[in-house]
Amino acid sequence: MITLNINQKNYEVDIDPDMPLLWVLRDVIGLVGTKYGCGVAQCGACVVHLNGEAVRSCVTKVKRADGQKVVTIEGLGLTNDHPLQKAWLEADVPQCGYCQSGQLMSAAVLLRENPNPTDQDIDDAMAGNICRCGTYLRIREAIHMAAEILRKGS
Amino acid sequence: MKRQSENKTFHLQRLKTIGLLVIICSAIGIFSSAFENKMDFTGIKNTGTINKDSIESVQAFMQVYKVLMSPRCMNCHPAGDVPLQGDDSHIHSMLPKRGKDGRGVYALKCANCHQPENLPGLHKPPGNPNWHLPPADMKMVFQGKSPAQLAKQIIDPAQNGNKSKAKLLEHAYDALVLAGWNMGQGRTAPPMSHEEFVKVWTTWIKKGAYAPK
Numbered sequence: 001m002i003t004l005n006i007n008q009k010n011y012e013v014d015i016d017p018d019m020p021l022l023w024v025l026r027d028v029i030g031l032v033g034t035k036y037g038c039g040v041a042q043c044g045a046c047v048v049h050l051n052g053e054a055v056r057s058c059v060t061k062v063k064r065a066d067g068q069k070v071v072t073i074e075g076l077g078l079t080n081d082h083p084l085q086k087a088w089l090e091a092d093v094p095q096c097g098y099c100q101s102g103q104l105m106s107a108a109v110l111l112r113e114n115p116n117p118t119d120q121d122i123d124d125a126m127a128g129n130i131c132r133c134g135t136y137l138r139i140r141e142a143i144h145m146a147a148e149i150l151r152k153g154s
Numbered sequence: 155m156k157r158q159s160e161n162k163t164f165h166l167q168r169l170k171t172i173g174l175l176v177i178i179c180s181a182i183g184i185f186s187s188a189f190e191n192k193m194d195f196t197g198i199k200n201t202g203t204i205n206k207d208s209i210e211s212v213q214a215f216m217q218v219y220k221v222l223m224s225p226r227c228m229n230c231h232p233a234g235d236v237p238l239q240g241d242d243s244h245i246h247s248m249l250p251k252r253g254k255d256g257r258g259v260y261a262l263k264c265a266n267c268h269q270p271e272n273l274p275g276l277h278k279p280p281g282n283p284n285w286h287l288p289p290a291d292m293k294m295v296f297q298g299k300s301p302a303q304l305a306k307q308i309i310d311p312a313q314n315g316n317k318s319k320a321k322l323l324e325h326a327y328d329a330l331v332l333a334g335w336n337m338g339q340g341r342t343a344p345p346m347s348h349e350e351f352v353k354v355w356t357t358w359i360k361k362g363a364y365a366p367k
Contacts, residue, residue: 040277041267042247054261059273106261113260125260128248128267 002066006031007075017063021055022046024062025072033073033101037130044129047102048072054109073101076108084108087145095133103129107143115150117143211361217346217354219301224344226334230287231296237287238297241342256287272338280338284330288315305358305365319359326352 037045041056049071110125229238250262268285288294
């Protein structure tokens with residue numbers, strides 16, 4: 001039995017401990033906001049937070065998350081009011097949207113560790129999240145915007 | 155009387171010769187220890203060194219060098235701040251930065267992709283619980299180093315993480331060093347077994363840790 005705290009709720013799941021966390025989130029728990037992209041930790045579509053770090057859930061075995069805290073896109077802002085979510089809407093970032101939950105989860109770690117990032121900091125944090133629609137410039141703009149929202153404390 | 159005087163002179167000469175020999179031997183000893191210290195660029199007292207032999211030591215290091223410059227070792231000892239990847243040691247995709255502690259930055263920390271263990275299948279990130287690069291203040295670069303440069307760097311506590319020769323000998327069994335031989339699917343192993351590596355590593359250090367010219 002694996003115990004998980006996902007988005008502040010506790011779950012007990014009877015599954016193979018080697019199952020990737022992404023499979024558990026989507027197919028067992030039913031949280032489908034996190035996407036399957038490449039399956040080999042190359043694209044960033046499946047990023048979730050494990051104890052606050054932006055892990056790639058497609059290669060993270062669920063046993064690594066046993067007894068730990070997981071946050072998915074559904075739990076980033078419980079009322080969808082995280083500064084990044086606000087900024088994403090404001091800048092109209094997504095095109096197809098498939099990679100965006102991974103982008104947001106990575107950006108959230110960046111802002112937690114660096115509330116006032118430069119363009120270079122954004123590149124250093126986000127270079128592992130691929131967007132086939134090429135929304136990178138809007139992603140950068142939205143991260144700056146979210147940082148400003150955070151600074152203003154709203 | 156004459157015979158007694160001859161005997162005395164003979165004894166005096168013998169004492170003088172012995173004295174001279176003692177002085178010469180001491181001088182040779184002092185000179186050679188100074189010479190050894192000069193050759194041993196580490197400045198470390200050679201505790202545990204047996205039968206220093208620069209030729210054997212350098213020959214062993216040339217074998218060590220082949221392993222250290224293989225992708226399994228060099229890829230995490232890059233000249234820049236981004237690790238290398240693959241058998242061709244290309245720059246790591248997604249350009250993860252070293253960070254202060256060598257464990258990456260922000261959303262691109264090593265352990266975000268590199269799990270505590272290898273994963274089955276090609277192109278999956280290799281794993282280790284302690285996966286990281288050398289830290290920013292002790293980069294321990296292998297890439298681009300000549301055998302002479304690398305040998306001097308490894309033996310210098312100011313450049314090797316303050317490791318003594320004894321610690322260096324132990325380092326051959328470090329979990330991340332061993333990970334080089336547990337490379338996961340699709341990656342070429344270092345050019346010799348870990349057992350052979352330990353043998354040449356130990357020989358290099360115990361024979362004096364000489365750097366090739």
